Structures are given as structure tokens and as C-alpha cells.
Amino acid sequence: MSRQEVLVDADWVAEHGADENVVLVEVDEDTTAYDGGHIAGAVKLDWKTDLQDPVRRDFVNRQQFEALLSERGISNDDTVVLYGGNNNWFAAYAYWYFKLYGHQKALLLDGGRKKWELDARELSTETVTRPATSYVASDPDLSIRAFRDEVIGAIGTDSLVDVRSPDEYAGRLLAPAHLPQEQAQRGGHIPTAISVPWSKAANDDGTFKSDQELKDLYGAAGLDWDRDIIAYCRIGERSAHTWFVLHEILEQDNVKNYDGSWTEYGSLVGVPVAVGDEPGEA
């Protein structure tokens, strides 16, 4: 993958959004945004009700994913263009998911919903329905998903990248500042993890920075490209954004997203935690 194969801009969507075999998908944490107006023809995915298991803490399994996409009218051969609010956090998360379940042609709209709105482009409130399909997903590709034991084993061995804000990394905040400060039992970060906030990879309008700027960013932060890389945040959506940067734009194939992230790690009994602005010792 490279930037041209994984990103499209708003002009491309305006031109090709209605093409046969192109499906626009808005992914939000708060789907009232979609209901208030979306890009014409886009279907919606609700990060919580559609993509998370309703009972256990996990995301939907293969069968649930197949049922979801079939119901939304998405086919295996479709080119899926994902976009959303929060600077594409949840769209990147959904993209990671589409890749995990083997979807071939997935793209992100660079800048997501925000750039579309800041450019004063048109939004539609028309109800979108697509005929149901019979979507077939692959077994999950666990080469891009990390679990907690692997993360604990990675301390001092692999490259851990904490993509939350500096105050969350240091333990001064427990959640992004647009949310009440609760969730994990402890504040701080996984020892040895370097801090590269996801936002450093994006411009103010939500678009991704250039390949060279991105390489310089992680290089300057001391990321060791030769080791396996695990990105994490609080619940795995901001780190999906960074996974997208490292794995899809910069074409590093040894990158995983730890979606359990700090809400899991920061509540585990007995694991090491570092507080403050330094990575800390293994």
C-alpha cells in the first residue's frame, strides 16, 4: 500500500462517490452527525452499536461483520471509502477492521468529515438504502492486531508507541479532554513506550501530513523501524489512525494496533506503569 492506494481527496469523492462499486461509509462515535447531514449516498456505521460486541468487550466477530456489511449493502468487490468525525479516528478504526477481515479495496477520505465541512461542501439528509448483499469475510488477520500479553512482552523489546495526548501519556488526564475524566483505574503509560500523539500526523484540517513529514516525525521521536511496532491509545481508535499512517501510508508491515489500549492496560492488576513525561525503564 502507499498513499495513492489508501487515500482519496474530496474532489475524488465528488466525482466518483456515486460510481457503481463505490460505497461511501461514514463512521462516527456520535451518529447524530450523520443524521444531521452526510455526504450524498453514504451509509453509516455506528462505532459502538455496529462495530462492538453488545455483551463482551471485543469487536464484532467474523459472522457479525458479515451480517453487518450484508445488511448495509456492501459487497466484497466494492471500493469502500470511509470517512468520519474526530479527524477520521473512527473511520481509521473501521478501515483497520475492514483490513482485519480481509476487505481488498478500502480507502480513507483525507481530512474526513471536518475538511468536507470546512470546505463548505454539500451534505445530504436523504435516507440512504442499498440492496442487501451476501458479504463473506476472511478469518481475522491477527498480524495487525495486538493483545495484552503480547504488549506486556513487548516492553523493552519491541517499539511501543503511545499516541494519546501528552497529558494522558504522563497520567495527568485519563481520557481525551472532550470526555469526562474516568475509565482506566490508573493513569500513565506502558513503560518504554514513546509518545507520538496521533495529532502530530495530521494537519489542522484533519488531512495527513506528507510522507516525508511523517517519516521525520517518527524518526525524531526515536521510533525503531526495525523492531515490531505496536500502537495504542485509550480505546484503539486514535491508534488505528497511527496504524494507518505507519502501515498503510508509510508501508511498514510490522505494525499492530492494540485496541484494548489504555482502558485495558491501565486497569490490569500487577503490570508495570510509568508516569510522567519520560518513557521509563523496562
Next chain:
Amino acid sequence: MCGATQGGVSVAGLDLSKEAIIQGRVLRNGVPVGNAYVRLLDGSGEFTAELPTSATGHFRFFAGDGSWTLRSMAPGAKADRSVTAARGTVVEVDVEL
């Protein structure tokens, strides 16, 4: 300007002792702007959070003690405002684009 909470979003149901709340409205010529983007930058200028304003132009952040910058964006406009927050208090800010 920073001031009393009169007219602000209700803080009922929040545990104010734990939160350092920064909230207010984005305005253009005194008129609330819905769906503007407000981002909260920390003391070093780093992004901390961002949200779109409500239909009535309101936003709310749960920050921490310290100095912050509110960067508001709407089509064709951008404005920065400095704010100081402290746990146990609610700071009300109207940002004029």
C-alpha cells in the same frame, strides 16, 4: 470573556470536584455558530481534544489544571483564545471568530 456560568450549558450530573471544565460558545458577529470545530491545545501547543459545536454553538471540554488554548475553526475563519482551567471550576468562554 471568561466569567460567570450564567447562560452556559447545564453542569447538572457532573462531578465538578474532579473536573476542570472549559465550556462556552463559538460566535460570528455575536451569532452562535453550530458545527464549528473547537480544538483544545495544551500549554505546549499540542493537540489535546477537538469537537464540533452544537446547533446552539456550544462546546465543553474536561481539561486539567493549567493553561490551554482554544482554537476554533469554521469555513473561512479561525481564532485562538487562551484559557486557564482548574479542577473544581467551570470556565465559560465565548469565542468570536
